[in-house]
Structure formats: structure tokens, C-alpha cells
Amino acid sequence: MKYFVFFLLIVLGLTSVFVSCQKDDNTEDMEETEATLHPAFEEFDNDNFSIYLDGDEVVLESNGLPNHTSPYWSNTTERNVIDPMGNSLTTEAASENHALFVEPTVTSYAQMAPGNIDDFNGSYTLRIPANPVLASSSSSTGLGAIGIAVSGSMIYNDEEGPNVPLDDAVGSLDYTAAHTGPQSYHYHLETKAWSNDDEALIGVISDGFFLYGRKCNSTGTYPTDLDESGGHTSTTQHATDAEYHYHIQNELYLNAYYILFPGDYQGTPNAIQ
Structure with missing residues (x-):
């Protein structure tokens, strides 16, 4: 009986360590993907x-x-x-x-x-x-x-x-x-x-x-x-x-100016409201 109890304690200990490590890994993943201001x-x-x-x-x-x-x-x-x-x-x-x-x-x-x-x-x-x-x-x-x-x-x-x-x-x-x-x-x-x-x-x-x-x-x-x-x-x-x-592209417009943004969006545009 005492061997069974000892074995059970080992299993529970390993499970606790595994869950703890998994939790830490998930926390690290969340921290890595958390948005920040550029x-x-x-x-x-x-x-x-x-x-x-x-x-x-x-x-x-x-x-x-x-x-x-x-x-x-x-x-x-x-x-x-x-x-x-x-x-x-x-x-x-x-x-x-x-x-x-x-x-x-x-x-x-x-x-x-x-x-x-x-x-x-x-x-x-x-x-x-x-x-x-x-x-x-x-x-x-x-x-x-x-x-x-x-x-x-x-x-x-x-x-x-x-x-x-x-x-x-x-x-x-x-x-x-x-x-x-x-x-x-x-x-x-x-x-x-x-x-x-x-x-x-x-x-x-x-x-x-x-x-x-x-x-x-x-x-x-x-x-x-x-x-x-x-x-x-x-x-x-x-x-x-x-x-x-x-x-700003280094291409002259009307021989004197440079257009800020004459091209297309390369990302997904959002409305300015």
C-alpha cells in the first residue's frame, strides 16, 4: 500500500510540474503576442x-x-x-x-x-x-x-x-x-x-x-x-x-513637387471617421 501511495505522489507531482510549465509557456505566448504602441x-x-x-x-x-x-x-x-x-x-x-x-x-x-x-x-x-x-x-x-x-x-x-x-x-x-x-x-x-x-x-x-x-x-x-x-x-x-x-517617391510632379501617396494601399484600408 505504501508503495502505491508513493507512486501516486510521484505522478501527482509530475502532473503538477507539467501543468505549471504548460501554464508558463502559455503565459509567455500571450506576452509575446500582446499588442504594443509602435x-x-x-x-x-x-x-x-x-x-x-x-x-x-x-x-x-x-x-x-x-x-x-x-x-x-x-x-x-x-x-x-x-x-x-x-x-x-x-x-x-x-x-x-x-x-x-x-x-x-x-x-x-x-x-x-x-x-x-x-x-x-x-x-x-x-x-x-x-x-x-x-x-x-x-x-x-x-x-x-x-x-x-x-x-x-x-x-x-x-x-x-x-x-x-x-x-x-x-x-x-x-x-x-x-x-x-x-x-x-x-x-x-x-x-x-x-x-x-x-x-x-x-x-x-x-x-x-x-x-x-x-x-x-x-x-x-x-x-x-x-x-x-x-x-x-x-x-x-x-x-x-x-x-x-x-x-514619398522621389519622382518629380509638374517638375517641382513630390506627391505624398499616389499609389494603392498595400494593406487593408480603414475608414477615417
Whole structure:
């Protein structure tokens, strides 16, 4: 009988060790797959963003306002423009200039789009996977916001309307390649307020992949292995392990500019609401 009891104790002990080890292994697996905020999100403006994890998703909430100067901030100059339908649109003069207002340089009051940045102070939310993956096939971008810049404002593609290229609207863009309307102040071209022929982080595209400037931190120069969307896999200033990300492509547009994102989504896009 005592041998049976001794044998039973050994079996129970081994079972306990096995269960304990299995529990530890499962805990380690859970820890390894737990979502974390990517270090790149530290570059997004703290005043204009709230960024947090919700399960395995990252939630970005922005007020849509940029953190830099622009002639599109409210100012004491009234502007009038005629829309494509022949209607006169007036942007009223403010009683004083906004603290971030600067006089137009590459555009003019006569060319500027209607509305001021202050008119578009709103709420924009983007939910993206904490660990985005490439989709089985690419998908085209549409009108409206396709991403959010680190400044707080929206990223648009290279169209000004349905099948309307940006060409005729370039004159309305400010020095950092942005203008107002119809839903927000937004960027179309290289954002010179904080990136000019460099590797700076521009923002995140709505499929969850980051967009960087024309150069890549992994080589210090223009990447030569970009796909049709301007993406490739390499390390960045925010990631020591190689990961997929986009770049502004180093291809001139209208002999003077660089389009932020003229390609297709390589991941699965999410709506910016």
C-alpha cells in the first residue's frame, strides 16, 4: 500500500510540474503576442492627438488641426473665390491674425481655397491594427482622407475631385503643400513644414503602414527597391527589425513637387471617421 501511495505522489507531482510549465509557456505566448504602441507614434503631436491601444488595434483621435504655420489660419484678410459652378465664395476676415498665421508665399490670397483652418476644427478617428500585414492584393485610394499626418491634419492622394487630377489646384497649396476643404485642412504633396528631401516621418496611411520622407533611414539615401506604392521592407529610425513602410517617391510632379501617396494601399484600408 505504501508503495502505491508513493507512486501516486510521484505522478501527482509530475502532473503538477507539467501543468505549471504548460501554464508558463502559455503565459509567455500571450506576452509575446500582446499588442504594443509602435515607437513611431511618439512623433505624433501630443496636443492634436489622443493615441491609445484598444485590444489589438491602435486608435488615433485627432482634431484635424496642424501644429505649424500656414496662411490658411484665420487672418484679417477677406478672400473671395469663384467655384466651378460660378458661385462666389467668401472667406470672412477675422478681427486678428491667428498666432500661427503667416502671409502666403508660394500661393496668393487670390488663389487660395475658401475657408480657414479654424473652420475645420473637428474630430477624426482612425482605427488600425497594431501589427498591420500586407493584403493579398492592393486596393486603390479614394477621395478624402487616406491617412493622418504627425501634425494632426489629414493626408490626401493626388486627386482634387472624382477623376480630377491635382494639377489645376496646385496654385492653392501653401508652402507645405496643403489647403482647406471640403472636409479638412489636408496635404497632397511633400510636407515642407517638417520634411524636405529627408527621412522624416510624415504620418500613417489608413492601412496601418507608416509613411516616411523621400529618403530611408536604413541607407541614408533614396531607396531603390520601392514597389508601385512607394513601399518596401527595411529598418527605420523607429524600428530595428525590418518592417514594411511607405516613402514619398522621389519622382518629380509638374517638375517641382513630390506627391505624398499616389499609389494603392498595400494593406487593408480603414475608414477615417
